[in-house]
Amino acid sequence: MERLLASLDQIADGSPNFISRASAQFERGGQAHRLPRYVYLGPKGGGDTIRIGIFATIHGDEPEGALALTRFATELETHPEIAKGYALFIYPVCNPTGFEADTRASSNGKDLNREFWKNSAEPEVRFLESEICLHAFDGIITLHSDDTSEGLYGFVGGAVLSENLLEPALLEAGQFLPRNRRRVIDGFAAQHGIISAGYNGVLRSLPGVVRPPFEITFETPQKASLHRQVEAFNAALVSILNEYRHLIAIAQNI
Numbered sequence: 643m644e645r646l647l648a649s650l651d652q653i654a655d656g657s658p659n660f661i662s663r664a665s666a667q668f669e670r671g672g673q674a675h676r677l678p679r680y681v682y683l684g685p686k687g688g689g690d691t692i693r694i695g696i697f698a699t700i701h702g703d704e705p706e707g708a709l710a711l712t713r714f715a716t717e718l719e720t721h722p723e724i725a726k727g728y729a730l731f732i733y734p735v736c737n738p739t740g741f742e743a744d745t746r747a748s749s750n751g752k753d754l755n756r757e758f759w760k761n762s763a764e765p766e767v768r769f770l771e772s773e774i775c776l777h778a779f780d781g782i783i784t785l786h787s788d789d790t791s792e793g794l795y796g797f798v799g800g801a802v803l804s805e806n807l808l809e810p811a812l813l814e815a816g817q818f819l820p821r822n823r824r825r826v827i828d829g830f831a832a833q834h835g836i837i838s839a840g841y842n843g844v845l846r847s848l849p850g851v852v853r854p855p856f857e858i859t860f861e862t863p864q865k866a867s868l869h870r871q872v873e874a875f876n877a878a879l880v881s882i883l884n885e886y887r888h889l890i891a892i893a894q895n896i
C-alpha cells in the first residue's frame with residue numbers, strides 16, 4: 643500500500659489543488675493501519691462547489707480501483723478542467739487490511755461492503771460513514787472489479803439521474819472493455835449493464851435523506867487486462883463529472 647500511496651502523495655506534493663489529508667488511523671492485532679483520503683479542488687465553476695466522494699478497494703482484493711485513482715489523479719493534473727466546479731474527496735483504499743492481505747474481507751473477517759448504516763463497529767465503516775455525513779456529497783462513486791463478469795456494468799441508486807450518468811460512463815469506458823449485456827448480473831436484473839437494485843449494507847449515502855446524492859457503483863471485469871480496467875475506470879470518472887456538470891447547468895437554467 644505504501645508504494646501505491648507514494649505515487650498519490652507525489653502528485654499531491656507537486657500540486658496546489660491536490661491535497662493529502664490526515665488518514666484515519668486504527669489499530670488491530672497490535673498493528674496500526676491507516677485509511678487514506680485525498681481532496682482535489684478543481685478550478686472554480688459557475689455555481690456552488692459540487693462535492694463528490696470517490697471510493698475504491700472496499701473489497702481488499704480489488705486493487706484495480708485504487709490503481710485507477712492514481713491514474714485519474716494524473717489525468718486531473720494534466721487536465722484540471724475535468725474537475726471544474728468540483729471538490730473531489732478520494733478514498734483509494736477503503737479496506738487497508740484486506741488490501742495488504744489481498745482478501746475481499748478486512749482482517750476482522752468482515753465484508754465491509756455489507757456493513758453500512760447498520761451501527762457497524764468496524765472502524766473503517768465508521769470512518770467512511772462519518773465522512774459521508776460530514777461532506778453531504780452530491781454524488782458517490784464506488785469502484786469495484788468483478789472476477790465473475792466478462793464485461794463492464796454498474797449499479798445505480800440515490801438520485802434518479804444516476805442512470806443518466808452511468809449510461810454515458812459505460813459508453814466511454816466501452817472504448818477499453820466490452821459491456822456485460824446479460825439480463826442477470828450478480829443475481830440482479832440488469833438492462834444494458836445497469837442494475838437498479840443492490841445489496842443491503844453497501845457503501846452509499848445515509849438512507850432516507852431528503853435530497854439523495856447520485857450513487858454509481860462501477861464494475862470492471864477483473865480478469866481483463868489491468869491496463870484496460872484502469873483506463874475504463876478513468877474514462878468513466880471523467881464522463882460522470884462532465885455529464886453531471888452538464889445536467890446541473892441545465893437544471894439551474896430552468
Ligand SMILES: [Zn+2]
Pocket residue numbers: 701704786787
Ligand atoms: Zn467488490
